[in-house]
């Protein structure tokens with residue numbers, strides 16, 4: 135069929151297709167092009183989900199608002215100047231991307247903050263576990279995985295995929311281990327990461343198509359618990375007779391002493407330390423966060439016409455128990471489950487109406 139088409143007609147069809155692809159890309163890019171959050175407005179939106187971590191949210195919101203504003207400006211400028219190649223356009227922006235390092239205990243909102251903020255911006259977000267990298271000791275292969283993950287998260291749009299956010303989990307686990315005989319983890323992986331974070335291009339085969347994707351404009355957020363970092367910082371502060379909250383005074387040297395490669399630390403210019411969650415924070419997560427696990431239970435039970443509610447004292451007990459368990463906000467889910475499990479099994483189909491959980495109820499179930 136195609137062979138018999140006249141040249142003019144073929145050109146017309148090609149133009150139509152190209153126009154269609156442009157519009158598709160345009161739609162996919164809309165979130166970035168229309169990005170109009172200020173750091174403060176982005177933080178205010180984060181506040182609805184992420185409880186506490188005030189400094190952390192401020193730092194994240196600022197870094198991310200500037201990153202996407204910059205990308206949007208570069209894309210728009212390129213449009214205006216008639217440059218169709220966005221790669222060329224973005225090359226002209228001078229400001230380096232500011233990858234973010236989040237340090238803090240388990241379950242306090244490190245990954246969650248990244249996820250929420252990328253949802254708010256409307257860009258693809260993927261979480262990659264760095265311990266997976268150290269198993270093979272080879273970053274190259276994983277780079278392709280990451281790019282494919284981004285592509286999927288971007289609904290298949292390569293342009294948008296390359297402007298997403300990658301959360302590198304457990305960065306502290308690839309700190310140089312002095313005791314390893316073979317250096318499968320540690321330094322080798324860190325070296326490979328340098329390139330990934332800076333920007334590497336990799337080819338991905340999708341059926342007949344070969345896509346060349348790069349991490350140059352991908353924003354990297356790395357997170358880790360960095361268990362002993364606090365004492366490293368405090369010791370240095372004591373030595374240098376500096377007083378103040380260690381969380382706000384973490385230096386590159388401290389991270390190097392922990393076992394990170396200096397060059398890798400330098401690739402994460404924005405550093406922020408998240409706090410352990412207090413009983414008050416945990417209670418606020420239950421009552422205020424848009425993603426409160428309590429709200430989830432309430433909704434689940436509503437589907438069976440059971441109206442779940444907790445008294446204030448009961449909520450305090452739940453929060454207190456979760457804090458004692460030391461798993462951060464993750465503890466809330468398991469505590470709630472232990473409290474509610476019996477009723478969740480027994481009540482559906484046999485009872486409708488209110489289910490009030492008070493202090494005595496909680497104490498009995500958690501005994």
Ligand SMILES: Nc1ncnc2c1ncn2[C@@H]1O[C@H](COP(=O)(O)OP(=O)(O)OP(=O)(O)O)[C@@H](O)[C@H]1O
Pocket residue numbers: 183184185186187238239240241242243244245246247303357358359419423425462463464
């Ligand atoms: N500050 C917070 N406000 C509201 N919810 C939170 C907060 N911190 C954690 N959560 C809840 O707990 C879950 C686990 O938190 P998250 O995945 O961010 O842990 P993390 O800090 O990345 O810990 P890890 O080091 O174990 O990966 C989140 O999905 C969220 O539902």
Ligand SMILES: [Mg+2]
Pocket residue numbers: 244245246303357
């Ligand atoms: Mg995490």
